[in-house]
Amino acid sequence: MVSTAYTREDILQLLSRIADPEIPVVTIREIGMLQDVHMTETGCEVIITPTYTGCPAMGIIEADIKSLLDEHDINATVKMVYHPAWTTDNISEAAKEKMKKYGIAPPVHSGCDVANAEAQIACPQCGGKDTEQISRFGSTACKALYKCNECKEPFEYFKCH
Amino acid sequence: MANINELKYTYSLRIADNAWILSHRLSEWCSNGPLLEEDLALTNIALDLIGRAQTFYNYAAQLEGKGKTADDLAYRRNERQYYNNLLAEMPNGNFADTIARQLLMSVYEYYFFMSLQNSKDETFAALAVKTLKEVKYHMAHAADWTVRLGDGTEESHEKAQQAIDNLWMYTGELFEADETDTALIAQGLGVDNPSLHSLWETHIKNVLEEATLRLPTADYMQTGGRKGVHTEHLGHMLGEMQYLQRAYPDAKW
Numbered sequence: 001m002v003s004t005a006y007t008r009e010d011i012l013q014l015l016s017r018i019a020d021p022e023i024p025v026v027t028i029r030e031i032g033m034l035q036d037v038h039m040t041e042t043g044c045e046v047i048i049t050p051t052y053t054g055c056p057a058m059g060i061i062e063a064d065i066k067s068l069l070d071e072h073d074i075n076a077t078v079k080m081v082y083h084p085a086w087t088t089d090n091i092s093e094a095a096k097e098k099m100k101k102y103g104i105a106p107p108v109h110s111g112c113d114v115a116n117a118e119a120q121i122a123c124p125q126c127g128g129k130d131t132e133q134i135s136r137f138g139s140t141a142c143k144a145l146y147k148c149n150e151c152k153e154p155f156e157y158f159k160c161h
Numbered sequence: 162m163a164n165i166n167e168l169k170y171t172y173s174l175r176i177a178d179n180a181w182i183l184s185h186r187l188s189e190w191c192s193n194g195p196l197l198e199e200d201l202a203l204t205n206i207a208l209d210l211i212g213r214a215q216t217f218y219n220y221a222a223q224l225e226g227k228g229k230t231a232d233d234l235a236y237r238r239n240e241r242q243y244y245n246n247l248l249a250e251m252p253n254g255n256f257a258d259t260i261a262r263q264l265l266m267s268v269y270e271y272y273f274f275m276s277l278q279n280s281k282d283e284t285f286a287a288l289a290v291k292t293l294k295e296v297k298y299h300m301a302h303a304a305d306w307t308v309r310l311g312d313g314t315e316e317s318h319e320k321a322q323q324a325i326d327n328l329w330m331y332t333g334e335l336f337e338a339d340e341t342d343t344a345l346i347a348q349g350l351g352v353d354n355p356s357l358h359s360l361w362e363t364h365i366k367n368v369l370e371e372a373t374l375r376l377p378t379a380d381y382m383q384t385g386g387r388k389g390v391h392t393e394h395l396g397h398m399l400g401e402m403q404y405l406q407r408a409y410p411d412a413k414w
């Protein structure tokens with residue numbers, strides 16, 4: 001049986017390569033969407049959780065997981081769970097650092113009230129503190145649009161959630 | 162008396178219908194927004210609502226146990242089989258009309274999902290936690306714009322007031338409870354809608370005050386959503402929304 005050749009940890013390791021389709025510098029494991037892998041008699045079940053209920057990347061992620069495991073002859077099913085709800089606390093510190101280098105201001109804190117969270121966002125380009133919100137919704141529902149009054153560049157902010 | 166799964170099915174379907182119908186309305190703004198950022202905001206909110214509809218349709222289909230999919234429920238019912246609140250199907254009108262609808266609806270949803278978090282049904286509770294995070298942003302967006310329009314120019318103020326006044330008669334049914342509600346409330350599974358009314362009204366009143374707008378006083382309230390009795394607007398919307406599924410059943414990309 002092929003599946004016995006891989007342990008749960010091996011599979012998690014493999015899946016750690018898959019990038020978030022919308023923020024390709026971070027992986028689905030670093031952002032906290034990859035929750036767990038359960039070994040089954042015929043292969044494995046991969047547990048993922050969406051950042052937002054309408055996240056259009058989930059279909060792509062599911063396909064990426066299946067095709068990667070397929071290349072390794074691992075029989076896999078993907079299950080989407082909503083509990084516990086994903087929060088921006090699930091994003092690793094390393095991933096936040098990568099996001100910043102990529103030009104997206106990482107979430108400041110989570111479990112916050114919306115107005116507080118939006119008050120003080122530092123510019124990911126120059127670190128400037130004098131920034132202002134242009135729109136609460138950016139290119140995707142998980143990001144807001146800001147501009148920096150110091151370097152004059154626009155940037156996106158990954159909203160706390 | 163319906164069994165508990167039938168009641169939960171109806172309940173899940175209603176929540177999904179509200180999200181689904183409103184998401185379709187908001188998606189009609191795509192490429193028509195008053196400015197690019199707002200085009201993106203309204204369609205992002207629509208996307209959140211589509212996601213919400215999908216999860217609650219999936220749960221409804223699972224409770225029904227007849228092998229239906231979320232798509233079957235979304236696309237293959239007739240007007241009288243949709244149970245969304247009338248407010249959700251109101252046409253977009255001008256931008257102030259859309260913002261007023263968003264305000265009245267998202268504040269209601271905020272209190273509704275706050276309460277549903279405590280449902281003894283684990284799926285309802287988990288989905289409510291997830292949904293609430295998104296609703297907070299929708300509510301902040303609507304409140305900001307209400308203040309900008311209400312406390313803006315003479316024209317924007319007038320249009321914002323008109324919008325709130327026009328939609329007011331569709332807010333009453335949000336706080337009704339029929340047999341399904343009552344049975345689920347009794348078992349700690351559903352939300353006690355009537356108890357949300359004063360919280361909602363106070364919240365709306367505060368936003369309107371900041372926006373220099375008046376809380377409407379008209380007391381005639383139109384209802385029907387829970388019974389599948391809709392305004393003329395829903396049929397027109399479904400005609401467009403369901404065209405592809407009706408013309409090419411099971412079409413694949």
Ligand SMILES: [Zn+2]
Pocket residue numbers: 123124125126127128148149150151152153
């Ligand atoms: Zn800067």
